[in-house]
Amino acid sequence: MPRNPILSASRIRAAALHIIDRDGLDGLSMRKLASELGVQAASLYGHVSTKDDLLHEVAAEILEKVDVSGFEGGDWCSGLRSAARSYRAALAQHPNIVPFLAYGPAHREASLRRLDVVHGGLVAGGWSRREATMIAAGLMYLVFGAALSSFSSGFSEDQALYRDRYPNLDKAHLLPGVAQELDHDSFELTLDAFVTGLVARAPG
Template sequence: MARPKTPILSPVRIRRAALALVDRDGLDGLSMRKLAAELDVQAASLYSHYRTKDELLQDIANEIMEDVDVSGFTGGDWRHGLTVWARSYRAALAAHPHMVPFIAMGPGRREVSLHRADAVHGGLTGAGWPARQATMIGAATKYLVVGAAISSFSRGFDDDVRVYVNRYPNLSQAHRLSEHAAEIDEESFGLALSAFLDGLEARLAHLPD
């Protein structure tokens, strides 16, 4: 039997093509019609696998969240657990920045995200944090991670020195920041995370028994 000219559609192939489209064109650039054109199939072919674009995006979000590591909580060290979780969470989101607004809306019913949230909450409460505090720490960590993943501080400056020289004396080297963006962003995230964790340690020490 002759092999088909177009590879048979599968959910995995659809998700990969859709994510590549989002990475390239943004969330607004994804439509089932456009995705079908990328896959060289009719749009109707997609609907036997995914009824809606939102359902497809939910599965893509689940796959991205698979890379988020919550194993650091297993030893009972909440600070280590938060560090591993936050760094891997940021890396997973930063790899696909156009997906961040969708993922950041919340876990909803996404199984992988809910497993991660459950592990974080359990790790914190198991280490002695009250449940309400644990919920707040999870939320605060998310705010830190999403903010770091969705934009780059350093790349927000213009490369043209004339924008800054003689106009903003304290920003006279700002045009060079983009050259070191990855380094600055990584170290800045580390600084923010460390300060956050130090503050939590002080808070935990003063919680009533």
């Protein structure tokens, strides 16, 4: 057995993501990561240059689960739906990294490759390049808005807080108990409205 644990890029990424899931994005440091892996911090730099580079690598691994294959079949509606659902599912598994991903795709190869497929699929479907950019942006707004927090999270389960002062919210205290169902159904409603609205405006 080697005295020091054997490091690999995949093991470093997995440990970093574990820390982010457990302690939040600000909880990740190279020193803490090294401790988690049982090595000295200097050992990490043979595999990753900076914490920011590591975050991009972790993000790329998460984004591998985003399915943009629907665009390659020529059906941009199906492509939008499958991309949105798989993107939301990938982010839901690791919500603490969402703020980092929300900065945009400009420095991430994995994000740019998927965006290229989305953009190309929309243009092939008859949309102008400007319109394709707007639709892709709209898709990101929808996905990240759904991933950042649960709509129900801000509501109290105390009925008295709403019953008298807000008569139209007299059932608001029930929302935390159905948070998962509400978030899913609300996302699907919004996604359907988004795609249906685009179909009504589609060129040709």
